[in-house]
Amino acid sequence: MTQPTANCPNCGAPITFLWSSAVQTVCPFCRTVLVRHDVNLLKVGEAADLPVDSSPIQIRTEGKYKGRNFLVVGRILYEYERGGWNEWHLIYSDGESGWLSDAQAEYAMSHRVPTPGNLPAPNDLKVGNDVEWNGNHYTVATRTVAHYRGVEGELPFETWDKSDVPFIDLRSRDGRFATLDWSDTPPTLYLGEFVEWDDLNLTNVREFEGWPLR
Amino acid sequence: MGFRYGAYLVYGIIVLAFLGTAEYRGWSFVRPSEARIVPKSVRDNPGAYRSHYYGSGRYLRGK
Amino acid sequence: MTGSGTPLARGLNCPNCGSAVELRAGEHALTAVCPSCLSVLDAKDPNFRVLQTVEEKMRVKPRIPLGTRGTIMGGTYQVIGFQVRTIVVEGVSYSWHEYLLFNPYRGFRYLTEYQGHWNAVVTVHAVPTMQKQVVLSTAKLDGITYRHFQSASARTTFVLGEFPWQVRTGDTVEAQDYVAPPRLLSAETTADETTWSRSEYIAGDEVWKAFKLPGSAPPAVGIFANQPSPYGGIGRLWKAFVLLFIALAVMFLGREVSARREQVFSGQFVARPGANGDSTAFVTAPFELKGHTSNVELTTAGDLNNSWIFVDYALINEETGVSTEVAREASYYYGSDSDGNWSEGGKSDRAMIPSVPPGRYFLRVAPEVAPDGQAVTYNIRVRRDVPNALFFGVALLLLLLPPVMLSIRAAAFESQRWKESDHAFSISSSSDDSDE
Numbered sequence: 001m002t003q004p005t006a007n008c009p010n011c012g013a014p015i016t017f018l019w020s021s022a023v024q025t026v027c028p029f030c031r032t033v034l035v036r037h038d039v040n041l042l043k044v045g046e047a048a049d050l051p052v053d054s055s056p057i058q059i060r061t062e063g064k065y066k067g068r069n070f071l072v073v074g075r076i077l078y079e080y081e082r083g084g085w086n087e088w089h090l091i092y093s094d095g096e097s098g099w100l101s102d103a104q105a106e107y108a109m110s111h112r113v114p115t116p117g118n119l120p121a122p123n124d125l126k127v128g129n130d131v132e133w134n135g136n137h138y139t140v141a142t143r144t145v146a147h148y149r150g151v152e153g154e155l156p157f158e159t160w161d162k163s164d165v166p167f168i169d170l171r172s173r174d175g176r177f178a179t180l181d182w183s184d185t186p187p188t189l190y191l192g193e194f195v196e197w198d199d200l201n202l203t204n205v206r207e208f209e210g211w212p213l214r
Numbered sequence: 215m216g217f218r219y220g221a222y223l224v225y226g227i228i229v230l231a232f233l234g235t236a237e238y239r240g241w242s243f244v245r246p247s248e249a250r251i252v253p254k255s256v257r258d259n260p261g262a263y264r265s266h267y268y269g270s271g272r273y274l275r276g277k
Numbered sequence: 278m279t280g281s282g283t284p285l286a287r288g289l290n291c292p293n294c295g296s297a298v299e300l301r302a303g304e305h306a307l308t309a310v311c312p313s314c315l316s317v318l319d320a321k322d323p324n325f326r327v328l329q330t331v332e333e334k335m336r337v338k339p340r341i342p343l344g345t346r347g348t349i350m351g352g353t354y355q356v357i358g359f360q361v362r363t364i365v366v367e368g369v370s371y372s373w374h375e376y377l378l379f380n381p382y383r384g385f386r387y388l389t390e391y392q393g394h395w396n397a398v399v400t401v402h403a404v405p406t407m408q409k410q411v412v413l414s415t416a417k418l419d420g421i422t423y424r425h426f427q428s429a430s431a432r433t434t435f436v437l438g439e440f441p442w443q444v445r446t447g448d449t450v451e452a453q454d455y456v457a458p459p460r461l462l463s464a465e466t467t468a469d470e471t472t473w474s475r476s477e478y479i480a481g482d483e484v485w486k487a488f489k490l491p492g493s494a495p496p497a498v499g500i501f502a503n504q505p506s507p508y509g510g511i512g513r514l515w516k517a518f519v520l521l522f523i524a525l526a527v528m529f530l531g532r533e534v535s536a537r538r539e540q541v542f543s544g545q546f547v548a549r550p551g552a553n554g555d556s557t558a559f560v561t562a563p564f565e566l567k568g569h570t571s572n573v574e575l576t577t578a579g580d581l582n583n584s585w586i587f588v589d590y591a592l593i594n595e596e597t598g599v600s601t602e603v604a605r606e607a608s609y610y611y612g613s614d615s616d617g618n619w620s621e622g623g624k625s626d627r628a629m630i631p632s633v634p635p636g637r638y639f640l641r642v643a644p645e646v647a648p649d650g651q652a653v654t655y656n657i658r659v660r661r662d663v664p665n666a667l668f669f670g671v672a673l674l675l676l677l678l679p680p681v682m683l684s685i686r687a688a689a690f691e692s693q694r695w696k697e698s699d700h701a702f703s704i705s706s707s708s709d710d711s712d713e
Contacts, residue, residue, distance in 0.1 A: 051304075052304055053303075053304045054283075054285060054302070054303030054304040054305050054381060056381055056382045082442075082443070082469075083307065083441075083442075104305055104384065104385065104441045105305070105380075105381065105382070105383065105384030105385065106384055106385075106400070106402075107384075108402075127470070128471075139404040141404070141470070142469075142470060171402065171403060171404045172403065172404065173403055173404055173405070173406050173418075174403050174419075175401075175402050175403040176403075177402070194402040194403075196383070197382050197383045197384070198351070198383075205382070206282070206283055207281065207282035207283070208282045208283050208284070208285045208303070208381045208382075209281065209282045209283060209284040209285060209286070210282075210285070210286070211282065211285070211353075211380070211381050211382070213382065218510055218514065218683075219510055219513045219514060219517055222514055222517050222518075222679050222680070223517050223520075223521070225679065226517065226518070226521035226524075226676050227521075229521075229672055229675045229676055230521065230524055230525060230528065230672060230676075233668045233669070233671060233672040233675075234528050234532075234668075234672075236668050237532060237664065237665060237668040237669070238532070238569070238571065239569070239570050239571060239632055240570065240571035240572025240573075240629075240631050240632050240633065240662070240665075241631055241632055242572075242629065242631030242632070250599075250600055251597070251598045251599055251600065252591065252593055252598050252600040252641075253598065254598060256560065256591075256593065256641055257560050257639070260558035260559050260560050260641050260642075260643070261556055261557075261558045261643075263558065263591065263641055263643075
């Protein structure tokens with residue numbers, strides 16, 4: 001993979017892209033949020049300091065999921081009234097993008113799918129409701145309004161222009177889930193499933209003192 | 215539970231073997247008879263033979 | 278603590294009492310409990326502000342001390358939290374202990390203990406399929422159907438350690454348990470959400486071994502909701518019974534087909550009244566008993582008419598003189614009274630002489646009839662190797678005995694289990710676990 005490079009328009013530091021299609025990145029030196037327009041990098045804001053957290057995932061963590069290798073290139077830290085979780089943006093070796101979410105060391109893999117026209121109406125998506133949709137049974141698990149607590153690395157969309165993100169989470173009967181990000185209409189749909197640590201064959205993870213990986 | 219299954223199979227085979235042999239050889243649960251050696255003269259004088267049941271006879275029930 | 282990496286452990290002082298509080302799960306902890314004054318602290322707050330103080334200083338000592346590590350549920354986990362939760366059923370409180378286990382990579386797991394019964398618990402992300410039935414409802418997950426066991430309000434009555442959620446003494450959830458031994462599916466519903474978890478019954482000894490605890494696990498009291506039945510293999514036992522029954526049926530049919538049933542003697546005689554056995558005694562012509570050692574059927578059929586005949590038989594081997602004696606009788610009475618016609622007895626009698634080796638034999642026959650009655654004409658018939666269904670009946674009973682006994686005990690076990698449920702009288706055991 002050829003890695004495009006650029007210089008931070010704010011501090012001039014060299015920025016190497018892990019993913020050639022990144023829309024937004026954060027300068028690791030001055031924490032300026034940068035958005036790519038054609039070949040230029042535009043400074044759009046300043047990223048807040050990320051709070052200390054205890055996720056074992058980090059930028060450049062590598063793994064393998066369903067036979068495909070992936071590399072973690074970015075991260076969004078969401079926060080809501082009862083805590084927060086990380087969505088790690090990852091790039092598969094075939095260039096596709098996906099997400100590894102880490103909520104208190106509960107992991108889930110998901111990817112964005114084109115929003116179908118036949119989505120249930122938001123009013124039908126009350127917590128506990130069962131919906132059948134595209135032949136799959138889902139139960140509405142949570143409706144959450146989260147906000148961006150922080151970003152890091154390369155992302156497939158811009159995050160600087162909004163703060164609150166309404167999410168509707170649906171669970172299936174076999175451990176899969178669907179997440180609707182309703183910050184725009186139509187919403188963005190992500191499909192995924194819960195995974196165990198051992199399912200991901202992760203390397204280059206953050207190690208913790210007193211907790212050897214093997 | 216494998217042990218219990220195996221033990222039961224062994225038990226069942228022993229039951230079948232024992233009762234199968236009993237049936238084939240004509241065994242009996244009770245001994246309804248007494249065995250002894252009788253002299254050949256019994257052919258000539260059957261009345262002199264004293265059976266185990268001698269004198270037990272039969273008592274007529276009232277009806 | 279050795280090795281390199283980001284530290285997870287940290288210490289703080291309780292703002293309420295000043296005692297040292299040790300945290301083990303890094304930034305995962307949302308609340309922590311002061312081990313000395315039991316105040317619940319906000320682990321995310323820089324000053325660890327007090328969220329709850331506890332008046333009642335009831336203390337429960339965890340059987341696995343906080344900080345203990347063990348190899349369990351596929352990884353190394355450390356006990357970081359402990360809570361006692363209580364339900365009240367018909368005025369009686371039942372409390373169980375919950376241990377929160379942590380591994381920074383694998384996440385959180387739970388261990389529960391109730392009176393020596395342990396369960397390893399994981400959170401379930403899938404939504405079980407619920408089915409309400411007339412008698413009870415079920416929840417289906419991953420192809421396993423769990424039957425509703427109990428619904429109750431579970432209140433947190435004691436907390437220790439740290440938790441990745443907001444914990445308070447007095448927190449109440451609506452808990453529902455569904456069982457499919459050795460598994461148990463639980464739903465905990467708060468105002469906000471329903472969380473499902475799946476428990477698997479494990480022996481206390483395994484917990485002791487996993488955490489290298491001193492001494493031995495306390496013995497389990499009673500039967501727990503998802504305790505595997507010690508009679509779980511009963512389905513296989515019945516399958517073995519079917520196999521043995523087929524073998525028995527084949528043997529029975531084989532015997533019915535192959536038995537000789539050979540008539541070796543038949544003769545008609547007359548017994549006159551007034552003489553005793555000695556004077557009427559006679560011997561028959563010799564006859565040959567062939568084949569292997571087997572039984573001899575001796576039939577006495579008399580021309581009986583409100584009379585009886587008693588015969589003292591000896592089957593005597595002509596060469597060896599070995600004699601086998603049987604005394605037989607037949608009696609036949611009939612008449613009529615106010616109830617109608619009646620009859621009693623039969624005109625013939627059948628005796629089996631066991632295990633007679635092959636050879637030449639004759640019968641010594643001493644008949645006797647009623648001294649004041651009529652002469653009786655009777656027939657003696659001797660048959661060699663006649664099948665006797667009794668043996669097969671006995672074999673069938675002996676084969677049935679173990680599975681029937683175990684089925685009864687299994688049903689008793691299940692009724693003990695369900696006695697503790699909401700469905701004490703509505704459920705009989707229908708769960709023959711076919712798995713081991």
